[in-house]
Amino acid sequence: MQHDEPIDPFNGDPADPSAGLEDLGEDPQLDPLSDAERQDVLEDLADLEIYQALLSPIGIRGLVIECEDCHEPHYFDWDLLRGNLRHLLNSGRPRVHEPAYDPDPDHYVTWEYARGYADGVHDTLSEGSDDDS
Ligand SMILES: [Zn+2]
Structure with a gap:
């Protein structure tokens, strides 16, 4: 039986160092993405x-x-979209309010x-x- 996951040093430790830091505000506890x-x-x-490979040539x-x-359309260029998705992957939080400038x-x-x-x-x-014919 193998254990591949790293050991959480704070697992089961009642003195979790992240407790009591709430009033530093701004940055609420990261909520990691589920596997799905x-x-x-x-x-x-x-x-x-x-899409970029197909659509940028046209x-x-x-x-x-x-x-x-804000229920308004936001325009994102390809690099921005990729950056946003990577950010979401890394931080668990979307970064949607940096649309392209004057698109x-x-x-x-x-x-769609x-x-x-x-x-x-x-x-x-x-x-x-079609090589059936
Ligand atoms: Zn918005």
């Missing part, structure tokens, strides 16, 4: 690579995301559009390599 959430973020990152600079906080909406599409576009390209490629 991590998996979602990793899949988003993988999708993002595909002039798309990034994605537009409807913000749950041109014509150059941004939704996740990007997904549909990628599916369409995939279908076209599948039809093109």
Whole structure:
């Protein structure tokens, strides 16, 4: 029987050093992502690579995301999106309020559009390599 996970030095220690630091404020206890959430973020990152590869050649600079906080569309270029997802992965917290500066909406599409576009390209490629006939 192997134990791969590192030993938590504070496991079961009642004198957890993070206790009592609440009034330092600002930075509430990090809430790590669950495995399922991590998996979602990793899949988003993988999708993002595909979308960028497919869409940037036709002039798309990034994605537009409807913000749950301010209910306005925010525009993120590819690098920003990747940075945000990596940040989420590392810290467990989203960093959504750094949209692109003065974006041109014509150059941004939704996740749904990007997904549909990628599916369409995939279908076209599948039809093109039809060796049944
Ligand atoms: Zn917002």
